[in-house]
Amino acid sequence: MTPKKVFSSYFLTEDAQKRLESLGYDLDQSSADQLPRAEFLRRVKGVHGIICDSACQVDAETLDAAGDTLQVISTHSVGYNHVDLAEAHRRGIQTGHTPDVLTDAVADLALTLILMVLRRVVEAAAVIPTGQWCNQPTWILGRQLRGKAVGIVGLGRIGEGVAQRLRGFGVSRILYSGRRPREEAALRVGANFVSFDELVRQSDVVCICCSLNDSTYHLFTYDVFKLMKPTAVIINISRGGVIKQEDLVSALANKIIGGAGLDVMTPEPLPTDSHLLKYPNCVLLPHIGSATVEAREAMGHLCIDNLQAGLEGKPLPNPIPM
Ligand code: NDP
Numbered sequence: 624m625t626p627k628k629v630f631s632s633y634f635l636t637e638d639a640q641k642r643l644e645s646l647g648y649d650l651d652q653s654s655a656d657q658l659p660r661a662e663f664l665r666r667v668k669g670v671h672g673i674i675c676d677s678a679c680q681v682d683a684e685t686l687d688a689a690g691d692t693l694q695v696i697s698t699h700s701v702g703y704n705h706v707d708l709a710e711a712h713r714r715g716i717q718t719g720h721t722p723d724v725l726t727d728a729v730a731d732l733a734l735t736l737i738l739m740v741l742r743r744v745v746e747a748a749a750v751i752p753t754g755q756w757c758n759q760p761t762w763i764l765g766r767q768l769r770g771k772a773v774g775i776v777g778l779g780r781i782g783e784g785v786a787q788r789l790r791g792f793g794v795s796r797i798l799y800s801g802r803r804p805r806e807e808a809a810l811r812v813g814a815n816f817v818s819f820d821e822l823v824r825q826s827d828v829v830c831i832c833c834s835l836n837d838s839t840y841h842l843f844t845y846d847v848f849k850l851m852k853p854t855a856v857i858i859n860i861s862r863g864g865v866i867k868q869e870d871l872v873s874a875l876a877n878k879i880i881g882g883a884g885l886d887v888m889t890p891e892p893l894p895t896d897s898h899l900l901k902y903p904n905c906v907l908l909p910h911i912g913s914a915t916v917e918a919r920e921a922m923g924h925l926c927i928d929n930l931q932a933g934l935e936g937k938p939l940p941n942p943i944p945m
């Protein structure tokens with residue numbers, strides 16, 4: 624039997640990669656750091672399966688480029704805003720993603736960002752090579768998490784993971800917003816459902832943990848930043864598109880918020896002349912939320928599980944919800 628053709632936009636971590644190579648597919652993998660769109664479209668032609676991540680737009684153009692051989696799209700991510708689900712569904716192509724296994728890694732990173740911004744860690748670390756330490760008690764003062772109100776936009780898997788961790792820091796309140804209350808999760812972590820406006824007005828830390836969809840695209844505008852406390856900080860581990868980025872730049876420039884910590888931004892990679900880079904109270908990380916050995920190995924295996932099932936015409940173990 625002719626082996627199934629698979630294109631993967633990158634190489635997986637060690638164990639998962641060995642497993643993928645052992646499956647006997649006609650495998651084409653990209654080693655490019657940033658795969659150019661035209662090359663992606665060229666290399667998916669005639670494949671049966673695609674492994675991709677959030678950096679690859681899997682839209683009608685991609686599906687046309689792949690052609691009618693395509694059976695399964697397996698994204699190496701939990702987020703799926705880059706996949707045109709309706710179009711894939713219409714063409715009978717299965718879609719899978721990698722939930723749960725990265726929740727701890729991403730929630731840990733959200734806490735890392737919260738503390739980095741509140742304690743001004745990047746500013747402080749930058750002093751070391753200069754030797755310009757200062758003994759004044761007012762120097763590089765941050766803020767503590769204890770006693771603060773934290774608002775979580777989207778109490779899903781990662782939002783709940785963030786809330787669980789926050790309890791250990793003695794925060795005063797955990798608020799959350801969403802399209803509907805998540806009663807069981809809220810009970811587990813002691814979070815209160817509030818309106819979005821109430822959340823942004825009352826929180827000392829606002830942590831964006833929702834998916835990017837029509838209701839969250841550019842949810843944070845200048846008008847929303849104006850509602851926040853002037854000392855409040857915004858953290859985003861979701862997708863850059865949830866924040867209208869030029870409005871965040873204006874909010875930082877006009878000092879209407881206390882700071883920002885972003886693992887995701889628009890576009891990615893962030894251009895090196897971005898205005899976001901001007902502000903010492905804005906901590907930026909290059910989308911490393913799930914970048915742990917443990918999470919990435921597990922993501923690789925889930926991704927292969929989905930691919931294999933799709934190529935065999937079986938239901939996927941982790942289908943993207945429609
Ligand atoms: P879940 O599906 O478990 O959670 C998503 C949450 O978003 C749901 O609780 C949903 O709640 C909420 N949501 C949707 N629309 C809104 C809205 N308008 N207002 C508030 N909340 C909303 O996904 P995960 O927790 O596993 O992942 C969340 C997202 O994190 C991913 O979609 C991805 O974009 C991002 N991510 C980023 C990573 C990184 O490396 N930085 C790594 C992994 C994920 P409801 O539907 O009830 O409103």
Ligand code: DGY
Nearest residue numbers: 676677699700701702
């Ligand atoms: C995810 O899993 O959604 C991460 O953002 C990786 O793209």
